[in-house]
Amino acid sequence: MKRYRRIGSPSIQPSEITPEPIYRNRRRFMQAALSMTALPVLGFSSQAGATDYDIAGDLPIYEGPSWLQPKLASAVHNPGYSTEEKLAPYYDAITHNNFYEFGTDKRDPVRHAQGLITDPWQVEISGAVAKPGQYHLEDILAPHALEDRIYRLRCVEAWSMVIPWLGFPLADLIKRFEPTSKAKYVHFTTLEDKEQMPGQSNLFGTITWPYVEGLRIDEAMNPLALLVVGMYGNALPPQNGAPLRLVVPWKYGFKSIKSIVRIHFSETMPQTSWNHIAPDEYGFYANVNPAVDHPRWSQATERRLPSSLFSPNIIDTLPFNGYAEEVADLYKGMDLKQWF
Amino acid sequence: MSALQRKGWIRWSVFLLLLLPLILLIQRLLNGDLGADPAKFIVKELGYWSLCWLWLTLSVTPARIYLGWRWLTSYRRMFGLFAFFYAVLHLLAFATFLLGWRWDSLITELTKRPYIIVGSLALLCMLPLAITSTKGMQRKLGKDWKRLHSLIYPISILVMLHYTLQIRSDFSQQLIFAVLLVVLLGCRIYRKRRP
Ligand code: HEM
Numbered sequence: 184m185k186r187y188r189r190i191g192s193p194s195i196q197p198s199e200i201t202p203e204p205i206y207r208n209r210r211r212f213m214q215a216a217l218s219m220t221a222l223p224v225l226g227f228s229s230q231a232g233a234t235d236y237d238i239a240g241d242l243p244i245y246e247g248p249s250w251l252q253p254k255l256a257s258a259v260h261n262p263g264y265s266t267e268e269k270l271a272p273y274y275d276a277i278t279h280n281n282f283y284e285f286g287t288d289k290r291d292p293v294r295h296a297q298g299l300i301t302d303p304w305q306v307e308i309s310g311a312v313a314k315p316g317q318y319h320l321e322d323i324l325a326p327h328a329l330e331d332r333i334y335r336l337r338c339v340e341a342w343s344m345v346i347p348w349l350g351f352p353l354a355d356l357i358k359r360f361e362p363t364s365k366a367k368y369v370h371f372t373t374l375e376d377k378e379q380m381p382g383q384s385n386l387f388g389t390i391t392w393p394y395v396e397g398l399r400i401d402e403a404m405n406p407l408a409l410l411v412v413g414m415y416g417n418a419l420p421p422q423n424g425a426p427l428r429l430v431v432p433w434k435y436g437f438k439s440i441k442s443i444v445r446i447h448f449s450e451t452m453p454q455t456s457w458n459h460i461a462p463d464e465y466g467f468y469a470n471v472n473p474a475v476d477h478p479r480w481s482q483a484t485e486r487r488l489p490s491s492l493f494s495p496n497i498i499d500t501l502p503f504n505g506y507a508e509e510v511a512d513l514y515k516g517m518d519l520k521q522w523f
Numbered sequence: 524m525s526a527l528q529r530k531g532w533i534r535w536s537v538f539l540l541l542l543l544p545l546i547l548l549i550q551r552l553l554n555g556d557l558g559a560d561p562a563k564f565i566v567k568e569l570g571y572w573s574l575c576w577l578w579l580t581l582s583v584t585p586a587r588i589y590l591g592w593r594w595l596t597s598y599r600r601m602f603g604l605f606a607f608f609y610a611v612l613h614l615l616a617f618a619t620f621l622l623g624w625r626w627d628s629l630i631t632e633l634t635k636r637p638y639i640i641v642g643s644l645a646l647l648c649m650l651p652l653a654i655t656s657t658k659g660m661q662r663k664l665g666k667d668w669k670r671l672h673s674l675i676y677p678i679s680i681l682v683m684l685h686y687t688l689q690i691r692s693d694f695s696q697q698l699i700f701a702v703l704l705v706v707l708l709g710c711r712i713y714r715k716r717r718p
């Protein structure tokens with residue numbers, strides 16, 4: 184019942200973010216990257232193969248378990264899924280989070296998620312698939328090479344950030360487990376663990392745990408849908424959904440479920456968490472759509488973060504968050520006002 | 524120090540105390556410590572403190588009656604004006620930092636969103652109270668002053684509604700303020716009912 188950041192609460196210190204902070208200065212990598220920009224501008228030449236991002240030297244870096252590190256290190260930037268827009272500073276991306284399992288304020292996750300045990304981690308694959316089972320995350324990831332992709336993330340609350348993720352296409356994983364013809368929908372479930380996730384003990388919240396999200400199978404097979412294990416060239420911080428999360432950039436952020444423990448295939452549409460508690464405000468599809476307002480606020484524009492006070496950085500929101508070319512076909516013939 | 528001087532000191536201290544949330548907000552702003560979304564932070568913070576000072580204003584009479592704190596009454600105007608002041612800043616911050624004074628957005632927001640309509644109504648009703656808060660006005664209006672200023676009751680209910688309509692999932696804060704409001708208004712009704 185505490186209220187966040189009341190008077191006198193200082194800014195978070197890096198030491199607060201991780202018990203044993205590992206500080207690393209990455210500026211030299213950036214200098215190397217910059218020196219290559221003299222190459223002809225092909226859009227990706229200076230970045231191809233490099234996944235090093237500018238992280239201030241005093242910020243914690245999450246290295247992930249040792250088995251993950253070589254995978255992260257060998258990730259390759261995919262210029263086909265990138266953008267020239269300005270990245271959100273790493274600091275903002277790891278301190279401004281919606282992850283209600285750790286509290287409802289934007290700074291709660293960075294404060295309360297640091298103890299989350301993300302290794303070992305198991306993921307259950309279940310339902311209409313040929314190879315159901317309980318798998319170690321390491322085995323889940325084993326055959327997949329990681330890509331570095333830069334996506335826009337548009338929150339349903341009308342703010343957005345541009346973030347570089349490390350992950351692999353969800354479609355590749357789905358194919359591996361061989362869904363049957365009955366697999367029309369994919370359900371995702373977040374960890375439920377009151378010991379580790381204090382927000383799940385809040386008596387005065389309407390969300391029921393565990394958090395559930397879902398996609399239609401053809402949405403899940405779209406090449407944009409990414410299973411993510413890292414960001415900014417490193418492992419995912421717990422507040423960003425470590426060790427495994429979904430990123431579906433053409434949908435509002437709450438669809439991009441975090442800390443996944445279960446992927447389930449079924450013939451029926453899952454009852455997703457936000458849709459369950461406020462069906463008139465959060466649809467199952469939740470495609471970014473400037474033409475359909477949230478009942479309580481406009482979706483026509485967004486604040487691209489970080490924003491400063493006198494240039495609030497308000498930009499027009501694009502249909503499907505600017506990914507219409509890739510995904511609009513999925514919804515052909517559907518009334519997007521009805522299926523918001 | 525004379526009694527009068529002492530009173531002056533206390534007045535100034537109370538004044539500064541009510542101003543403190545704003546001072547701290549500005550300090551954090553200057554330190555760049557409002558996070559990635561400073562606009563939203565400021566709007567919420569100002570709304571929150573307006574609410575607090577409004578509830579404080581409402582507690583003056585119960586404190587006098589049930590606790591015998593008669594001295595608090597002389598601070599009631601200051602409390603109320605600070606509630607108004609923070610609410611005005613809240614609206615200005617909303618229009619400036621969140622909407623960038625886009626008139627079309629402003630009009631849509633003010634006419635379409637129930638929680639904002641309710642908030643605006645509350646602020647609109649606070650305006651005549653602020654204007655007539657002076658001693659001169661109080662004398663001039665006589666009996667009507669009291670009637671006019673009982674607008675604070677519907678205002679507080681509108682503000683509670685404004686806050687409640689914003690609930691996304693967690694309603695712990697709203698619950699606290701609603702319980703306080705029930706107590707603050709309830710003890711007035713209770714007293715009226717008794718012969
Ligand atoms: C024209 C009048 C008003 C407008 C346009 C307005 C607008 C807003 C907006 C946009 C928010 C942020 C909602 C969000 O989180 O997205 C907000 C929150 C709030 N407002 Fe207002 N408001 C108005 C009047 C008032 C008044 C008169 C009060 C109190 C006396 C008030 C108290 C609050 C409170 C307590 C919050 C929530 C703060 C929190 O979440 O901690 N508002 N208002």
